[in-house]
Amino acid sequence: MTTGTDAPRRTRIQQEKRELILEAALEVFSTNGFRGSTIDQIAEAAGMSKPNLLYYFRRKEDIHETLMQRLLDTWLAPLRELDDIGDPLTELRSYIRRKLEMARDFPRESRLFANEILQGAPRIMPLLAGELKTLVDEKAVVIKGWMRAGKIARTDPWHLIFSIWATTQHYADFDVQVRAVLGPNRGGDGRFEDAARFLEQLFLDGLKPKG
Amino acid sequence: MTTGTDAPRRTRIQQEKRELILEAALEVFSTNGFRGSTIDQIAEAAGMSKPNLLYYFRRKEDIHETLMQRLLDTWLAPLRELDDIGDPLTELRSYIRRKLEMARDFPRESRLFANEILQGAPRIMPLLAGELKTLVDEKAVVIKGWMRAGKIARTDPWHLIFSIWATTQHYADFDVQVRAVLGPNRGGDGRFEDAARFLEQLFLDGLKPKG
DNA sequence: CTAACGTTTGTCCAATCGGTCAAAATTTGC
């Protein structure tokens, strides 16, 4: 009731232009943060005038809000897919791989999310303590089951999920640093394959020598 | 020559007030980002008027620059300490522990750094490709030596360092999310001990069951 | 006391910001 009608009933032009604006806003917001971005920047990136943009989104915050709502769904999709069918280690390995692919293919989304969290998540705090916590708690139960069954080592499921998030999203959020440190040779397109190989080994075997 | 005199020759009051301003600016910048922070906010946090603040730092950027320069040194100190003396696994374990303690004790510094990197590191890019890369390459050689000696498993030293950075700084940069997901019970002060235990196990043994 | 120096503040400014509005241009339904 508070967020307007369920069926926005938009024209074809409205849908296209709104999509154009959201795409431009993702680019601008993810690199400058919310307060660091201006409506003019977004309008220019979308190829339209500022008043024209404000015809489709009345306030700057509306753009950001729409962007965040869409983002969370796609962003949590890989975790939702983590299921009890199949081998646990394989399941976890493919979750890590999927998350790393998202960091590679959707770095702007990752940075937008990181920006929001860094600043204390003022706009999505309820979602974190609600929807997100519920989902993670749910998956923690699944993982605990695997531990009880002796399929994976006993450890803390919540921190395990955190570590997967941290290591994979690092390649999107800290991409500049990763490329700078790896240098021109190793910092090229192959860095994600290297990361995938490393992470797989880390999460499966750790660092202790085989002997 | 381009950065003025080597000895700024400041009075006692100047040193104290500059320190006060930097402390206030760390608080403000780390929570709002550079563009999201105003001189007025920093001045108020430092308990002085805006023109008075501008008497000690002529431009907003000067405060940020001074802050970043100091930050990098202390931030990289744990990695510098990573040495060839002592047992490799112990050495790595204590590096992880030190980094996690820094995330716990200096979260504002971590967020300030994360903010800068997220936005493409416009102000410290030369440092990343220079000083930072040199240091990491140096330590990568040390780690490679451990691998050749059979002391730790063979893997990519650079990505190993990335994963330590990512997992430890996650508890500072994404603190709001961590606390929200862990909930009121487990999200209290004990979360860093839990994280330390988990990370130690992850980096040493991975997830494969012991059997 | 007073001159010199370092410190603090009130006032002001130009630029930029998010957002409004009425009018013009365009598309759409008939």
Added chain:
DNA sequence: GCAAATTTTGACCGATTGGACAAACGTTAG
């Protein structure tokens, strides 16, 4: 073609921003 509805724009507004500046304040050495 034409009228209604939709889309686009130029001009504008008040608020906020980073920063300048001169005057005032305080302190200290002589």
